[in-house]
Amino acid sequence: MKKLIAISTAAVALLAGTGFDAQAAGSHKVKSGESLWNIGKTYGVSVKEMQKLNDKNNHLIFPGEALQLPEKVSKDDKELLARLVHAESKGEPYEGKVAVATVVLNRVDSEQFPDSIKDVVYETSAGGIYQFSPVGNGQIDKAADEEALKAVEEAIAFRGDGNNSLYFFNPDKTSDEWIRTRKVTKTIGNHVFAQ
Incomplete structure (x- = not known):
């Protein structure tokens, strides 16, 4: 980048x-x-x-x-990221929407994950399950709202700052024990962010 x-x-x-x-x-x-x-x-x-x-x-x-100026994020990648933020963060505070977008950008910048927004969004686990549930259930295909688009712009501008969160989850909606072992960086609304 x-x-x-x-x-x-x-x-x-x-x-x-x-x-x-x-x-x-x-x-x-x-x-x-x-x-x-x-x-x-x-x-x-x-x-x-x-x-x-x-x-x-x-x-x-x-x-x-x-x-x-550094390399800019393409319009298509911004739109994809905003659709993911919209699907993952409905009903969450604006700060949480920015944090969800930041997790994806942190993954792009991390050696542990793919090097593009598209590849991070569509990444699957070893079992073939998408990393983000809206990809698997089709919610990723729904248009993003203005707040999600704004959150993506803010996350891009702040890229590289923050708590280096690579994960987020809603503890009321997941039974995954592994994610609960990650170091928590912040809780915003119903989402827990972690490294």
Whole structure:
């Protein structure tokens, strides 16, 4: 996930109507009043990855500064992730929806799991059972709501931060004992998040 964007972010920004313009492919010229957070959300990239790519150990940026941008998450992957979040997190607080999306992104970044959002979402266990129940029961095919889409954008911008959770479960809906042995990082709503 450390590759530079291969397409011109200027064209993407103009097509998206964001008003942002890039100096060159994979870069952004900072304007007055901008923050790494809003640049990350605009381009759909991780703030932490932007900091790393630009050798920044803090959030300070200055007007006129050219920032290199990390690889962005594709529209298709965002939509797939939002559908998973929607299916897994109906009735859960917004923070929990962001955390569910973050688990998938953490798995992509982990050596223990596949290297793409699509491959993580559709991964099966040794017994052929999908890792996420909405994939197996067809709920993944239902459209995501706006809150799930927003949660995915926030999770992408915060990518690499947090408690490194790789799992989540609802203790009232699972009898799996193995998942209960994992180190709990946080409980949000009905979901327990763990490493």
